[in-house]
Amino acid sequence: MSYWESLSQEIKKTIQQERIGTLVFVRGTLILSAKAEKDCGLVGALLAEVSHWFSIAPHQLYATGQTDTDVVSVSLEFPTGATALISMAFGQAQSHIDLSVIGNLGAAYHRENLNWLDEPQVPDTLPALAQSLAKAVSESLTTGNSKIIESETVS
């Protein structure tokens, strides 16, 4: 199992065990050596993974940044009122991840330098939710406005 799969599994387990209560907010900062792609595929895949932690797809998204400067921040808003704020920097010399997974009763934190761990990869086939989120990020970056997400489910 890759580092990213293990990380996501541990977070899901922590949520399922109700150690932090109900998940209400995720703050993520990912600094990666990978180059950003124009189609925001990796961004979409990462956002879809975060959505799985909430067990629901976001209904609205807003993004700032520019893919040509390799900096993107995304606000995900879920129908339950929960939110996530994920910032990514691509093409960086050193990779790093910082996650605050905040529940109404507690929080889980994860911070690692990734120089000895694998970076996330874009899956060969992007799941539907990831595709939908990638498209919404691209459109939000282009228009400068928030974007309603077309109905998707987390599988």
Next chain:
Amino acid sequence: MMTKSLGVLLVSGALTHQENYSLKFRDDPRCRLIGVTDEANVDAERTQLNQAWAEKLDIPYLPNLGDALHRADVDIVSICAEPERRGRIAVECANAEKHIYLDKPVTPFLTVADSVVEAVQQNGVRSQMFSFIYQPWVQRAKQIVASGELGDLLAVHADCLFAKGPNGTAQLGTIRQSPYPPKISNFVDAKAELYAMGIYSLGVACWLIGHSVQTVYGQTANYFFEAHQHHNVEDFGYLMLTFSNGATATITGGRIGWTGHASGGNNQVYLIGTKKSLLIDAYRPRLEVYDRAPAWASPEVNPRDPMGFWSSTQAEVNIQPKRIYTPFMADFRGDEQHFVDCIVEDRESEMNAQQAATLTEILLAGYQSASQGHVVSLPLSR
């Protein structure tokens, strides 16, 4: 070289941040406390709290601010009145040609913020709002940005999430309808936390980037406390900002509850540069110490201050510090000391009334965005 000590007048006393600021001024050898005062028409409870603080500091209680401002021995006024009154008091003090030290944020009202700036400029007095920018970790961040080591600064991500308050009581499951204008008031058991906490991370991000904000996107929520929900003020929020130089920032501000963090809360800033990126954490460098002491437990709720806003009420329930993290604080100087430096050295604070007013405008734009669900451009219409 300064020979005259600076007289400091305190506006509002107990159960305000004057409990912290006044002690720092008292301990600064360049200052001496003159008295505690307030507007003449404050209610009986506020009067009693002001008198109690004057008594504790063994200084006079001066019941009429207007009269106190006529005193020639007052050089600085430290203003900790409630948010709704703070701005107009700041104007009055600046017009009396006193330097003003302001609790944060300066005011929830845009036109009042403008009036404070105008009064400060017209009267040529110094001003400073309490913030994090003079804390050693933020100063270090600024030095690194200025050195060019990171290249051009592309983005800043700053967090200020206080781990205080009895969390777990909010009703979850719905999207908060954020009112605009926001409800900004100090209730016994709640404050608008994007306003009260977000000002810190916002101040850090704007100061580090050093360019004007162009657009604001905001979200507010009620995740932790029934009391905040009851008063219709958020316990959590975040902003996404774009700047005139193309940089971006995200900031969080909120109160996540006693059980949400190993220490005081998430208090950090990421600097994303074209050459390099860096995390600076308020609790690093640090020692982590594990010992035989009993595990930290949430304090008993003090009905006079359930959220742990004030030092005196936390002491009443004998709150114990979380002791696992021991950050290095050797070079820590209080924010108040930096303000005194500015007066003594006749220079402007980098968190003066103008900057404080700018932060008020950004926060209000964030609330407007949260209410309307879209991006808000600055400046806001007056």
